[in-house]
Amino acid sequence: MDTMKSLQWYVRAVELGSLSAVAREAGTTQPTVSKVVAALERELGVRLLARTTASLAPTTQGQRFYERAKGVLAEYGAAVADARGDSASMQGPLRVNAPVALGQFRLNALVLAFLAEHPGIEVELILNDRMVDLVEEGVDVALRLGGALPPGAVARRVGASPRWLVAAPAYLERWPAPATPPELARHNYVRFAWLADGDDVTLSDGARTERVRTSSRYRVNHALAIRDSLAMGAGIGLCPAWLVHDLLADGQLRRVLPDWHGESQQLHLLYPERRYQPARARAFVEFIAARLAALPGLEPFTGP
Template identity: 65%
Template structure:
């Protein structure tokens, strides 16, 4: 019996809740994975998985063995990495999850640079604004903006982007420039759909904070669409600088109500809490931490 493969399949069966899903990951068939699990159970003399027509879950003994199996796999992979030393060539697949706009606008180019340096590494980039389960979905690295990070993941700070009110000069020429915060209520305000605070907006200046109620007829769930709408003169919006720094530099957008600004937007890179992380994932994580902080509108301390 291939013990390491059996342990890996068992761990993923517990995490995914499906032998078919494990088979897809392994590039094999469901009957093959089922035979591996049956052989592992015979070897141990213990039932590890409860199977039904609709679900799969570990038995009490299986849950306990799962924790041990994680440690055994970690030690095995660490031993392999140590034996190979620094001569190991990064190869294989890295799965990344990222917010749609950031992935499309900024991350694509960074990943292309990484793959150019590491030709044997494959990357699967899933653009999704929802917070995925890293273990269940087999994600090696997740890019997350904002706060409220999951407790069951390791988070590395990659940068902070200030958030400013911006508008196109054409819009301000047509509608006038707001002189104080409450003037925003009379302007077309473009915002992200489904915000928890709705039309409420809090602005900050040093130690001061002011809440205002905005008004707008256009809400959208994609940051790049907000960017395009602002450039087209559709209204005023609060944007992180990573999204609009280039437009501010060219004058296509200008800042409104400076020095008031929104709460800065932190960005973290999440990885599973397992002790072992493949060399390819560790290298990409370090690469992204360094490169994201150097992007326009980013910095570890939130520099503009």
């Protein structure tokens, strides 16, 4: 039995939830993967996977074995990279996760630039707005904007984006801009659909803090849709600068209550908490950290 292949296919079976998916990834057949995993179970004398016609999941013993097997594979990868040298360690796949708007609007071009510098690396960029489990979904590096960070991950804060109230000139011609934060309550307010504070908006001018209950007739779960809606004159919105910097520069949007701002949106790079991080993942983290925080609307993190 090829022990390393058995471990690799078993780990991916747990992460993908399907032997067929492992077979497609490995370029083989589902029966071949099934036989290898079954042989591993016989070798160990325990049942690792609970299979039904509709699903596949690790047993209690299988989950514990999965966690240990991931570590073994990581250490093996480190040993192989060390033996082959730095050039070989900069080869292979990377699975990257990011929020949809940030990924589409900013990160995509940076990933292509990274690939141009490292022809031996492959990147699978997965864009979604939910907080993923890095280990369970096989993610090497994730980018997160604000919010609580997941346990069991290493978080590196690389930058922040100020949040400003903005609106289109056409909207402000119909509805004069508020002169004070409380006047914001009388305006059409466009916001993200899943905010913990709901319609409440907290603003600061550096010395004072105001909390305003807004009127939100339009709530959207996608940052790029909010950006477009504001540019079309739908109302006023509180947006991170990275999302609207270009629209402000060319006059499609204007700052509202420019002396006031929301809490800055923090940008973190996350990776699994494990002893070994592939060299290609480390290179990606350094590449993205240096360039993403330097983009318009983002400020680099200078703390410890």
